[in-house]
Amino acid sequence: MSRSRLEPLARLITRDIFRVLKARKRNFKKKLPGRKMLYIWDEQIGRDPFNDTDAPGFIVRLKVDIEDCVEPSIDAEAGEDDSDVTIWINVAHDPTNRRHLETLYHELRGVVRHELEHLSEAGPLTMVGPYQPDVFGDTLPTSGKILHSINRRLKIFGKPEATRADWAKQEIMRSDAAKSGRFLEYVTCFDELGPFVAGFMTQARSSRTNFDDIAHKYLQSFVERGSMTAEDRDEAMTWLVTWVKDKYPGVKLRRNYDHN
Secondary structure, three states, X not given: OOHHHHHHHHHHHHHHHXXXXXXXXXXXXXXEOOOOOOOEOOHHHHOOOOOOOEOOOEEEEEEEEEOOOOOOEEEEEEXXXXXXXXXXXXXXXXXXXXXXXXXXXXXXXXXXXXXHHHHHHOOOOOOOOOOOOOOOOOXXXXXXXXXXHHHHXXXXXXXOOOOHHHHHHHHHHHHHHHHOOOHHHHHHOOOOHHHHHHHHHHHHHHHOOOHHHHHHHHHHHHHHHOOOOHHHHHHHHHHHHHHHHHHOOOOXXXXXXXXX
8 A cells, every 4th residue: 555545544543543532432443444445555466366456454453541641642553463463552541631632633643654554564555665686585574665665774774885684684683672672773673664754754744743853752752761862862863864854855854864
């Protein structure tokens, strides 16, 4: 599914979830695609008689914790549950606090878009990337949009003398560090950088805020928790801004960032 079709899908899901929040309900489940909804794959795939023209769909599950809290919070994850591809979203908020709902809407749009980006890289919304004759070995993705992202990362972030083998090692090391709990590596690893950028960009557009303001606020919250240093935050910002400038040319930023 193209990026342009993921944006309205994120808006649709957010709208449904927001209705649940306003009604003060605690649970929500929806299967997509629903009636009269069809997700067309890449045109080239659609012409292949051995491929279906519509994606198999996924489930959105929402759990709401109603509590007396100072700030609302959102946690989300995409994965499989009993062979069903699912996006789990957990929202904690105080429904009597009107500011919570105002804050949640824009952030929720971004979170949903983040998870949809995951499903567009590997899942029911997977997009086919440009043909690439070279891969990075069996330990990294060997096809599709995610392989295109890794190739692009090598061109943007790799040193001029770096070979594909060198870059594969760096990507694996970054991914392993992310899995061990290193937050800088988590934000910048090959399967999270794109979703973070897509989510922050959607939130920025929804709230009419600069991309880097959204990204910096998110990262700063982890600095304040002690999960990353200020230096790590700045390095993560450089990765995020470099990637958003490549994927969304003309993006408006409050500051100038250069990747060295």
